[in-house]
Amino acid sequence: MTENxxxxxxxxxxxxxxxxxxxxxxxxxxxxxxxxxESGYMGGTTKNxxxxxxxxxxxxxxxxxxxxxxxxxxxxxxxxxxxxxxHDATSLNxxxxxxxxxxxxxxxxxxxxxxxxxxxxxVRLTEEKVFDKPIVxxxxxxxxxxxxxxYHQNYFNDNSxxxxxxxxxxxxxxxxxxxxxxxxxxxxx
Numbered sequence: 001m002t003e004n005x006x007x008x009x010x011x012x013x014x015x016x017x018x019x020x021x022x023x024x025x026x027x028x029x030x031x032x033x034x035x036x037x038e039s040g041y042m043g044g045t046t047k048n049x050x051x052x053x054x055x056x057x058x059x060x061x062x063x064x065x066x067x068x069x070x071x072x073x074x075x076x077x078x079x080x081x082x083x084x085x086x087h088d089a090t091s092l093n094x095x096x097x098x099x100x101x102x103x104x105x106x107x108x109x110x111x112x113x114x115x116x117x118x119x120x121x122x123v124r125l126t127e128e129k130v131f132d133k134p135i136v137x138x139x140x141x142x143x144x145x146x147x148x149x150x151y152h153q154n155y156f157n158d159n160s161x162x163x164x165x166x167x168x169x170x171x172x173x174x175x176x177x178x179x180x181x182x183x184x185x186x187x188x189x
Contacts, residue, residue: 011070017065018089033070085176
């Protein structure tokens with residue numbers, strides 16, 4: 001994620017990969033306490049990958065979003081729950097029609113506290129039988145974050161009339177709003 005040197009101590013970072021970053025970005029931009037969302041790539045071997053290279057599936061990178069969030073306003077556990085409830089964490093290397101390792105479900109943690117919380121959430125959701133199949137989400141240490149090209153940033157807000165936004169992202173936002181109304185930024189209600 002682009003470095004923010006003036007970040008207050010209660011603002012933390014996490015990287016989520018759960019399918020197309022356009023969808024994920026649109027959801028997390030609406031969450032109370034989330035200060036910044038940036039689409040990018042992580043987890044592969046290619047330096048400075050392009051969208052085309054990542055989409056070809058040969059870089060090892062996942063499409064991800066980097067979040068900066070105010071831990072005084074939204075807990076990491078709440079973000080994890082939103083992460084798990086807004087994609088299919090039981091589908092290996094696939095979200096809907098998007099297929100390939102670049103669409104894998106992954107949490108890239110920045111510290112042991114985040115790692116432990118992510119692993120505990122997977123255990124909890126498994127024990128509660130929230131999903132009918134095993135969770136396949138990877139929990140991996142964060143590596144180099146490569147910011148995606150500018151046209152990928154704020155994609156839904158800048159392109160809401162395009163068919164992908166209307167038929168794929170908007171239904172996900174509607175589902176999110178229905179289940180997590182209390183987590184939506186008040187100015188968006």
